Amino acid sequence: MTELVSDIPVENLQAYSQEFLLDLYEQMVRIREFEEGVKYLFLKGSMPGTIHQCQGQEATAVGVCAALQKDDFITSTFRGHGHALAKGLTMEEMLNELYGSTAGCCEGKGGSMHMGNMAKGMIPAIAIVGGGIPMASGMALAFKMKKTSQVVACFFGDGATSEGAFHEGITLAAIWNLPAIFVCENNLYGASTRVDKITQLEKLSDHSCSYGIRGETLDGNDVLGVYEAAARAVDECRSGCGPVLLELLTYRRTGHSRRDACHYQASEEKDFWFKRDPIELLGRALMELDGIDAPQLEDIRDRIVEEFDQLAEAAKNLPEPDMQELTTDVFA
């Protein structure tokens, strides 16, 4: 059984500067408050479209992206707001996108499930489950052929491991030794279907044996553990020993999509995971360090919430796109 921590030992923090640790904390809080703010705007009727949120899964996005350089790339999914923020997209460009404005990261043409910013190393997310996996292999192929030292981290969920695209995409990366990190965020559910119903495997990382690559399952709510595993995988990829399959065990604190009340999640299971909230885990450990206290962490949250509210108000009041935008950018 993979060990799931109930506390991050403060010794684990010693290798890192407070600045680095506080940055990880702030990034996770930003994701949480962004998602909570968006959820509220949505339920209020202010925001159009649909949302698939990642509250509870902040450590996977932040931990992996912290191990990447700006010119490394990620691929993401319909549940991609956390990946986008962790890779460096701003709340502003994402809120603008969610309101369908041309000031959005995809000029209002993509929406929630297609967040991306090429300059920040994120291709527009792929909303078809598993669809981004072969693409990630192709991106890594380009890096290898062009002889850059870039790597790609490919995010997907437990549900995606059933798709043919998972098999084919990882096969290609494996046979060509491509610099790709395949990151499976196993939050125990593919939509409402529990993971033990879709596989006989105890660990999804055991799929790595089918491809002859290294696979590892770890606690996806321990952001430092995730960071370290990702950094190891990035090193391997940059030195030509990729790809790697990482399975990060985590949990969704919110519905699959809007208006999902999660009646299919057992209450003991929810209790267990909510007690292991990734932000609280790091927060408790941080407060054992000299010079960091609860008000300071609260302050981080308050600043982010205030910034969110301002940006949301501004986004809501942006002008609608011009009708001519309907037919632009079909072709390059």
Next chain:
Amino acid sequence: MAVGQTTKRLSIAESLREAITEEMRRDKSVFCIGEDIGVPGGWGGAFTVTLGLEEEFSDRLLDTPIAELGFFGAAIGAAMMGMRPIADVQYGDFLFLPMDQIVNNAAKMCYMSGGAVKVPLVMRAPIGATGRGSQHAQSMERYFIGVPGLKVVAVSNAYDAKGILKAAVRDDNPVLMFEHKLLYGSKGARAESGAVDATSEIPDEDYAVALDKAKVNREGSQVTILGWLLMHHYAMHAAETLAEEGIDAEVIDVRSLSPFDYETIGESVKKTGRVVIVEEGPITGGVSAELAAGIMERFGESMLAPVKRVASPDVPVPFSPVLENAYRPDPPRIVEAVKNIIQY
């Protein structure tokens, strides 16, 4: 072609091979990805197009496992990172496997990114009925012409094949290029029974052919016959038969299936007032249906007769040679269709 320019006669397989070679020499970001395309001592793909290229380009002919969804997706990802891949399926019928990647990813990426991403990807597919049974015989252009963001072309001769492939490689958008198994002119063990001569004089100089243009290959005044791939060749044969009977047909190779070249087609239609569209593939829901509707909308006032389509019956491709021949439209059926509307 300029006077004094040297040329050589090449088949489609040979001219495609030249195009690929020249583009890979010109631009290091061009590479090929597909099954059995670069195996040393191998076939150069199922229709010999990449035969021998692995000697010069072993690092840029990527042989893949049998994983079309995977390697088309990979080609898309590589294109988004600045490479210029040429991905091929061994038979067009296999395009249905990477359909999600082509339609949901390649075609939509530029639009849904607000123009931030381009996908300079070429995809190649051999099509047509050739005695191999229903799953290696289809003409599947119809499924791709209605995909916004995807360009679709079809090459009927060696000159166009080379020029259009070059244009496709140089284009920054996904281009799906259909070729016909009976037109490759492959030799030896890979020769196809029933093959039609699609060779052309190929100039030594570099040239490209526009992706979005149809071509008038026979001028005429009484009827416009539109076709592509093998059917264009049959239309040309039919025009000779019609000429002997005093009917003057203008024959156009449609070449660009998405978008259609309504400028060239329109000039012809306004001149003749009569249109026959010939297509290999079931008559229902084919490319001809879209082309017919488009012609009527734009040039309806010039029409002297309703648009006539010659296509296959609505059946999967049968194996038995007699039945397969009945499935495939042929010059006599085109002649009959023209005669049907010439007196309208």
